[in-house]
Amino acid sequence: MPRYQGLPASPGIAIGPALIYRTEKVAFTEDRVDDPRIEWRLLEQAIRKAHTQLTALEERARKVAGEEEAAIFEAHRLFLDDEELLEKLRTLVLEERLNAKAAVHHAFEQYAEALLALEEEYFQARAQDLRDVAQRVMRCLEGDGEEERLENSADPIILVAEDLTPSDTIRFDREQILGIVTVRGGPTSHTAILARAMGVPAVVSTPFDLNDIRSGTLAILNGSSGTFNVGPTLHELEVARREKEEWDARRRAELSQAEQPAITRDGAFRAEVVANIGSVEDAEQAIRFAAEGVGLFRTEFLYLQRSSMPSLADQVRAYRRVFEVMGERPVVVRTLDIGGDKEVPYLGTEKEPNPFLGWRAIRMIRERPDVLENQFSALLQAAGQVTAEGVRCDLRIMLPMVSSVAEVERAREIYEEAWAALQAEGKPLPEKVQFGIMVEVPSAALLADHFAPLVDFFSIGTNDLTQYTLAVDRTNERVSVLASPYHPAVLRLIEMTIGAAHAHGKWVGLCGELAGDPLAVPLLVGLHLDEFSMAPSSIPTIKDLIRRWTLPACEEVARQCLQFSLAADVIEYLKSQTPR
Amino acid sequence: MISTTITIDHPAGLHARPAAQFVKTAARFPCKISVRKVNSEKPPANAKSPLSVLTLGVNQGDAVEIIAEGEQAQAAVEALVELVKSNFGETAPTHS
Numbered sequence: 001m002p003r004y005q006g007l008p009a010s011p012g013i014a015i016g017p018a019l020i021y022r023t024e025k026v027a028f029t030e031d032r033v034d035d036p037r038i039e040w041r042l043l044e045q046a047i048r049k050a051h052t053q054l055t056a057l058e059e060r061a062r063k064v065a066g067e068e069e070a071a072i073f074e075a076h077r078l079f080l081d082d083e084e085l086l087e088k089l090r091t092l093v094l095e096e097r098l099n100a101k102a103a104v105h106h107a108f109e110q111y112a113e114a115l116l117a118l119e120e121e122y123f124q125a126r127a128q129d130l131r132d133v134a135q136r137v138m139r140c141l142e143g144d145g146e147e148e149r150l151e152n153s154a155d156p157i158i159l160v161a162e163d164l165t166p167s168d169t170i171r172f173d174r175e176q177i178l179g180i181v182t183v184r185g186g187p188t189s190h191t192a193i194l195a196r197a198m199g200v201p202a203v204v205s206t207p208f209d210l211n212d213i214r215s216g217t218l219a220i221l222n223g224s225s226g227t228f229n230v231g232p233t234l235h236e237l238e239v240a241r242r243e244k245e246e247w248d249a250r251r252r253a254e255l256s257q258a259e260q261p262a263i264t265r266d267g268a269f270r271a272e273v274v275a276n277i278g279s280v281e282d283a284e285q286a287i288r289f290a291a292e293g294v295g296l297f298r299t300e301f302l303y304l305q306r307s308s309m310p311s312l313a314d315q316v317r318a319y320r321r322v323f324e325v326m327g328e329r330p331v332v333v334r335t336l337d338i339g340g341d342k343e344v345p346y347l348g349t350e351k352e353p354n355p356f357l358g359w360r361a362i363r364m365i366r367e368r369p370d371v372l373e374n375q376f377s378a379l380l381q382a383a384g385q386v387t388a389e390g391v392r393c394d395l396r397i398m399l400p401m402v403s404s405v406a407e408v409e410r411a412r413e414i415y416e417e418a419w420a421a422l423q424a425e426g427k428p429l430p431e432k433v434q435f436g437i438m439v440e441v442p443s444a445a446l447l448a449d450h451f452a453p454l455v456d457f458f459s460i461g462t463n464d465l466t467q468y469t470l471a472v473d474r475t476n477e478r479v480s481v482l483a484s485p486y487h488p489a490v491l492r493l494i495e496m497t498i499g500a501a502h503a504h505g506k507w508v509g510l511c512g513e514l515a516g517d518p519l520a521v522p523l524l525v526g527l528h529l530d531e532f533s534m535a536p537s538s539i540p541t542i543k544d545l546i547r548r549w550t551l552p553a554c555e556e557v558a559r560q561c562l563q564f565s566l567a568a569d570v571i572e573y574l575k576s577q578t579p580r
Numbered sequence: 581m582i583s584t585t586i587t588i589d590h591p592a593g594l595h596a597r598p599a600a601q602f603v604k605t606a607a608r609f610p611c612k613i614s615v616r617k618v619n620s621e622k623p624p625a626n627a628k629s630p631l632s633v634l635t636l637g638v639n640q641g642d643a644v645e646i647i648a649e650g651e652q653a654q655a656a657v658e659a660l661v662e663l664v665k666s667n668f669g670e671t672a673p674t675h676s
Contacts, residue, residue: 078600084629114635122595126634308591308640313670 006181006206008226009192011537013244014179014201015237018219018230019157020210023168026138028101040093043100046140051080053136076133085111101138108134120307132165158219162210164191174198179221181206181228196537203228254540258290262543264525268551272531273543276511283325286536293330295459295533296511297322299375300338308346315378323386323393330394332459332509334438335375337361337400347371356467361401362411369414376418380429388428396434398459403441408454440464445493448500458501459533462512466490484567485514491562491570498527509533519574521545526558548579582657583647585618586664594638598668603630605663611650618643
């Protein structure tokens with residue numbers, strides 16, 4: 001029976017009937033109608049119906065997903081009210097005697113094309129929205145009600161689709177969806193994010209043809225390994241049921257204990273387990289999974305998909321929202337980490353042959369000190385405002401891709417200036433702010449003893465540290481297999497970094513994939529890592545594992561790992577270890 | 581006919597929220613109002629139509645001409661200029 005391998009997007013196991021969900025385009029022919037006035041009346045009715053549907057969707061989105069999702073449907077509704085668009089439709093039907101569906105197609109498509117010609121991502125997305133609305137009006141013309149298919153399926157199902165749009169995902173009832181599998185979309189797609197928020201297993205980017213699967217066929221979906229098995233054998237089914245029971249039981253236990261601190265069984269070591277986030281929604285999710293704080297707040301979202309610098313007011317607003325969600329828990333904010341791999345014209349990034357060795361992150365400081373100054377100022381203002389309102393916000397600022405002590409010194413000057421400027425203006429400031437760096441370039445790890453006196457903390461970015469230490473381009477498939485954070489060379493750099501920081505009384509976090517990998521837990525505890533930062537949904541699992549070990553056993557594991565010369569040996573050894 | 585030229589300073593240009601605010605303000609007046617992107621070959625757009633304003637593709641720093649004709653034309657242009665000058669009701673980035 002077919003087994004497909006996709007990308008894991010939301011962990012867990014689902015067993016149940018597949019439901020093929022198609023969002024086919026409405027077919028239409030172009031005709032001249034005999035009575036344009038009747039045609040126009042039908043079109044007006046369809047538009048009103050689409051309007052009502054969108055209002056209902058907006059309400060539902062507000063309830064189940066929040067303001068941001070609701071705004072999508074509000075924008076759709078505004079398009080339907082557009083007087084130029086309506087005028088265009090009226091002309092096409094009443095004067096050119098075009099049938100309603102063709103008129104809708106032409107009128108909407110004209111604007112969609114105009115938007116697509118503007119090239120920026122913002123307009124591309126609006127063009128998609130417009131086409132989405134056109135399809136909705138056409139379906140209303142067909143007399144098709146809101147696609148009832150999902151609401152009608154009484155039994156819970158595994159949703160199988162090409163891809164899902166916001167309008168699709170929002171109609172799902174959590175109770176009816178066992179899992180989601182899509183042909184397209186990546187781990188950061190709308191589908192993946194929503195699935196994780198709902199706690200439903202999901203696999204995306206799965207190579208299958210929708211026509212090869214029939215609705216109702218029993219299927220197994222494993223959102224942790226990324227497999228999708230259609231029509232499994234009895235044996236496979238039995239294995240999957242057992243795995244599911246184990247997974248569910250374990251997850252329940254982890255979640256029920258999630259709020260407990262991560263202290264080793266012998267009480268000798270406590271790790272702080274925190275979240276990596278990139279938005280306010282992520283922060284809310286972090287709280288749901290009992291994160292003790294944020295170990296990495298990526299701020300690139302503020303700068304991407306726009307044509308000019310975000311205003312200070314925009315930045316302050318975005319940071320405030322995260323600080324308000326996190327309250328007095330620590331929030332480590334990474335300053336802008338963008339380079340030649342992303343096109344951001346207003347920052348002056350250019351296509352470079354080696355963007356990860358190029359003009360990026362803290363290296364912008366010489367040419368564009370204003371970007372960093374702005375960001376420092378916005379962070380301090382946001383933290384100051386929240387503090388003034390009575391929440392003692394624990395802001396920690398972190399510089400990415402530091403390779404030289406001079407960069408830290410210069411950044412610190414800019415930071416002090418930003419602080420002094422706000423003070424002079426009489427703006428409220430936070431009580432305390434920590435200042436740290438990411439250790440992701442080998443030079444920073446090797447000179448950690450020189451960096452330590454200049455900062456309050458280090459955070460090790462193992463993804464980049466691995467890539468730079470092993471000279472492996474992670475995005476190059478022919479060599480990416482060589483990029484293992486378990487490589488003993490990387491492990492030694494981690495050990496050096498932690499050792500140097502502790503010698504100076506500073507704390508160390510780790511915010512790469514390694515921190516959320518269950519395999520690495522005894523190794524990192526053994527190295528006395530202070531803070532583990534990971535995807536929010538991994539937090540309960542890692543906390544649970546830390547609580548199963550004792551510190552001396554972990555120290556022994558770490559010692560062993562550092563003796564090996566091959567990543568494969570380290571991994572094999574770690575796999576053989578059980579909590580003790 | 582009343583017309584005036586003004587530069588859009590908002591970082592989002594005339595898209596997203598600023599575009600919506602602009603259209604909402606224009607819709608309050610009975611007169612015909614159009615907006616044209618200066619130094620562009622695009623024809624003037626109906627200021628009361630979000631799609632038309634959006635497809636002009638006005639970015640931060642672009643100058644636009646606002647043209648009103650008919651009842652309350654003067655008041656309409658003044659209201660739109662006021663909106664643009666107030667940075668669409670947002671506090672302007674004043675930090676030095």
